[in-house]
Amino acid sequence: MVRILGLRNVKGYLSSLKDKREVYYRGEMVDNVTEHPVLSIAVRHASDIYRLQHDPKYKGLLVYDDPKYGAISGFYRIPRSADDLLNRFELIYETTRLGRGMFNIIKAIGSDALFALMIITKQMDLMLGTNYYGKVLDYYKNVVENDLALAVAQTDVKGDRSKRPHEQEDPDMYLHIVEKTKEGIYVQGAKVHTTQSIAANELIVLPTRAMTEKDKDYAVAFAIPANTKGVKMVSRPMKGVEAALKDPSFIMGRMNVESETVTIFDNVFVPWERVFMSGEWNFAGPLAITFPVYHRFTAISYRAAMADLLLGLAKLLAEYNGVDDKSHIRRDIVYIIRYKEMLRATAIAAAHECQVDKNTGIVVPNIIMTNIGKLLANEEYTSTIKHLVDVAGGLAATIPSIQDFENPNEGKHLEKYLVGARGSAIERARLFILLKEWISSFGSLFTTAMMHAEGSIEASVIELYRSYRYEKSKELALYASGLKEEL
């Protein structure tokens, strides 16, 4: 790879994706993701991060002056204090707002993985005498100096969920090492839902769960260029974009989307210098837990911004409909305020109550606060939409098209009859169209993502039950019941 050493611009980023990567869309191989009518929209969304970091207005938000590497992407700033995590929250929150409420994952998830890899490989080296930590640091140097775009493939296809990796009928249901040579390892398997892999320079691969000794070939972590031989990325059909290409009034689908792929690793070679775990089965669990803490902190940060959009939309619709002083509408809106502010509050608390990893000095967001926020985001998203639709009324589904407003024949009638308590009918229609796009062409994505992305509901329940420190609460109950004399 050509050494770039510095913050890339959009042109440099886009040209780096013309690398013969193997991508499929609706049964066809994609020659160039930057020119494909649908996938190029996801690439464009990712490229916003490269544009904004050169914009004088946003440079302060997106660029960090690192003592070792100079100006680097703020996403790659290694968090060493609560303030660093608060900055990270602002960075993710604001870039999501700049993406019209759509998260921009392109450097966020990769940095989440890198921080977790630094912590866990250091532990491995100290306890097992391995030499992974230095390799992660070398890889990190390559990432920051070349300002790379990263995707993370953690979630395996998993086959029969009731079985461990080595118990599966087909051994490839979890990605695993099939051969070790002097030069490196060969891996086989498939990961799912890999966000923005088509727009990334590199894929970081992590184990998805804790492993037993019998699963040791599945305890594997590494990083490879997205165009590595044997890597095949099959994109989901992107309904949001396809709908927007037919309907110019759908703005998000033409500007701000992310893609997901089934990511197949067909006998893929990984050189040793890029292997960060290869069989150390008892560290797969800690890595599979540490990465999600960072990634769920990222989740509550971007979901707070997404909720901000839903809140703004609800309030505007209430005002345009002339019902913003009605008591049940107030309750709807306060529900959305609570949703957004609880997410923001848990992110801020998770940053303030972070824990320092003693081996590396890197801070980890508070696991309880992070998972409480994540669980709330999972469980209350659909209710939030319910409250928003209650405010909006039926035009959320039945609003005529902008083309009808623009055609003088029917347009003059629509202008007359679809006006509300304030503004013009077309302004009001624009707000309904945004809501319609959100709940229709993006509906399945957001409903599913809000429940499963960054881990299922149960994953956070397990983490909270396991990690909560109950001692003080139990002591209080013993004291209050008279079983203990002093607190």
Ligand SMILES: Cc1cc2nc3c(=O)[nH]c(=O)nc-3n(C[C@H](O)[C@H](O)[C@H](O)COP(=O)(O)OP(=O)(O)OC[C@H]3O[C@@H](n4cnc5c(N)ncnc54)[C@H](O)[C@@H]3O)c2cc1C
């Ligand atoms: C939009 C989107 C983007 C994503 N982006 C990424 C990404 O970039 N990278 C990445 O690696 N992953 C990504 N994910 C994956 C995400 O983390 C997973 O969807 C999530 O962990 C759930 O896994 P699953 O989809 O395989 O569902 P499943 O694991 O099949 O879960 C379905 C249900 O079964 C339950 N279940 C599963 N196994 C068991 C068991 N053994 N015992 C009891 N209950 C069980 C779950 O709790 C859940 O209720 C993304 C997901 C979405 C939806």
